Amino acid sequence: MNRDRKTLIAKTKAAGVVGAGGAGFPTHVKLDAQVKTVIVNGAECEPLLSVDVQLMERRADELVETLDFIVEALGAEAGVIGIKGKHRAAVAKLQEAVSGWDRLRVELLGDYYPAGDEHILVYDVTGQAVPEGGIPLAVGAVVINVETLLNVGAALRDQPVITTWITVAGAVREPVTLAVPVGTPVAAAVDLAGGPLTADFRVIEGGPMTGVLLSQEEVKTGRAVCKKTTTGLIVLPADHWLVRQYNVKLGRILQRAQSACCQCRLCTDLCPRYLLGHEIHPHLVLNAVNHGHAANTAAITEAFLCCDCGVCELYACPVELSPRRVYRALKEELGRRGAGNPHRRRVEPRQALGGRHIPVDHLVTRLGLDEYVVRAPWSEVEFSPRRVSIPLKQHVGVPAKPLVQAGQRVEKGQVIAVPPPDKLGAAVHASIPGRVTEVTKTEIVIVGE
Known part of the structure; x- marks a missing residue:
């Protein structure tokens, strides 16, 4: 495969890759740049979340190979993986993985918040401060997070984004980190962690500092779903201080x-x-x-x-x-x-x-979260929900336009929606095989067969 920017962008766009750790900016647009440094954001500074550190420990070689591809394709001088020094096992795996690559290195970060903020991370890695209102490109850098990097690697193998890795933590019986199909109901994901410890609970999508408090009605009815950008589900009692603040x-x-x-x-x-x-x-x-x-x-x-x-x-x-x-x-x-x-x-x-x-x-x-600081171990369980509701807008830009109709059968990985021509957006793919039962302006519902 040609290690050029054109190939990288085309495959990343076709796979519907977006920033998995933030607002979901389309990655093919972010990577269409000439930079000096490609930075992988493995800081994962939000409390209770552990997706990135476990991915770095388990898939270090794949991450490093994909990073080197991006560095070469963008004509960059270096690729840097930023990770907190406290994660010793993951650090050891990454340092071993980069040892054979001259232009790649691991940058150890302090255990503080918000080490994963793009501007903070760029300064820690390069010593350069991004201007007000600017983006890392202003100082010759581009930042992508760990899961996004893995999704780019999969895209280079023509595999679209149809799953998201999440940590389910907080007031649940068995905190866990695992992959679920995009569109999985949040309630089903919480059940994969043994269910909530209390009947009256609330769910924060994302981390406790920057996440979104989900509507309890949407959680219970299945309308709240896991998206490409979902990295965690924090379950808390309804009367918890953090819930009251939100x-x-x-x-x-x-x-x-x-x-x-x-x-x-x-x-x-x-x-x-x-x-x-x-x-x-x-x-x-x-x-x-x-x-x-x-x-x-x-x-x-x-x-x-x-x-x-x-x-x-x-x-x-x-x-x-x-x-x-x-x-x-x-x-x-x-x-x-x-x-x-x-x-x-x-x-x-x-x-x-x-x-x-x-x-x-x-x-x-x-934040009142001390009692919930426990391991959320990795699980290899392959969960396939009976029904998924896949949002047409899981990214910065305009919603994708459906390519399928109700009643149509789709295969896992099939493209089901694309952004309008010349508009910022990302393609959407079927995360399970089955039949389309509903197509609206906001989502495509698929029921497995």
């Missing part, structure tokens, strides 16, 4: 902030992007919004610089306020008004950066 409405947050925010600056002083040198000040946005200081446009537009890590809301604030939620609302409103990001400065990290990393064990305690 459920607080924005209006209530603003109401509390008017009387409780003392402008102590902890949210700003611990903000990872502020520490990288960005002009973002979470304490000032609360002040501007609560007291009608609309003239302070910088405090408002700084919303574009928020990376949504959750440090301000879930760790820093002593009175449990949420600048993050305010920033989200502001970004939505600015987007509706067609406003662009005016913050584009080159930055220099602040001197306090190294001393204000948040130890993960401290974060776990702050």
Whole structure:
């Protein structure tokens, strides 16, 4: 096979590969670049999740071979796998795997949050700071996560993305890490971990810091499903502190902030992007919004610089306020008004950066998750649900357009939807063999036969 960018992009696009650890940016677009460094994000800094570290330990050779292919195809000088030094078994496997590759290496990271933030990771690996409002490409780097890298390797063998690796943890009987078909009901995935420990529970899709609290109705009815971007399902009692925080409405947050925010600056002083040198000040946005200081446009537009890590809301604030939620609302409103990001400065990290990393064990305690810090061992079980509901939009961009109709039989791995021509998106494939029973604007339902 030709190790060129054209081949890499064509196969990655055909397989429907998207960023598995984040918003789902189409990988074929991200890889269409000339870079100096290809960085694999194996930091996995969210508490309770262990997909990436187990994949790195079990499939190190495959990861390294695919990374070298990408490095050569993009004309890069180096490929770097970032992993926390505490994961000794995985580190040993990776170091052994890269030993025969001159342009590949392993970078050991500290056990802090958010070591996996792209800007933080790029700085730790290259020593260069990504400008405000920029992406790693601005400093000659591209970042992909571990599962995405494996999916690229599979794409090079003409295998589409039809499964996702997840950790099911928290208040479940048997925490587990395993692969499930895309479109698997969340409730079925929770059952694979022995089911919840309590009848009144809630599920966070993703990690506890940046995940999404799923609607309990959607979980129970099967409408909540595992997507290409699903890396974890955190099950918690309905009255857990973290669930209550996720459920607080924005209006209530603003109401509390008017009387409780003392402008102590902890949210700003611990903000990872502020520490990288960005002009973002979470304490000032609360002040501007609560007291009608609309003239302070910088405090408002700084919303574009928020990376949504959750440090301000879930760790820093002593009175449990949420600048993050305010920033989200502001970004939505600015987007509706067609406003662009005016913050584009080159930055220099602040001197306090190294001393204000948040130890993960401290974060776990702050989140009230200590009792759930147990192993979620790897399982090779091949789960095939009776029914899958495959979303047409599991990625950044526009929804894919269906290629199939209700009543049609499909094979596992068959392409069932593609993005419109010249639009940002990703192809979607059948994750189980069976018959299409429903095609809507948002999903394709397949029932196994």
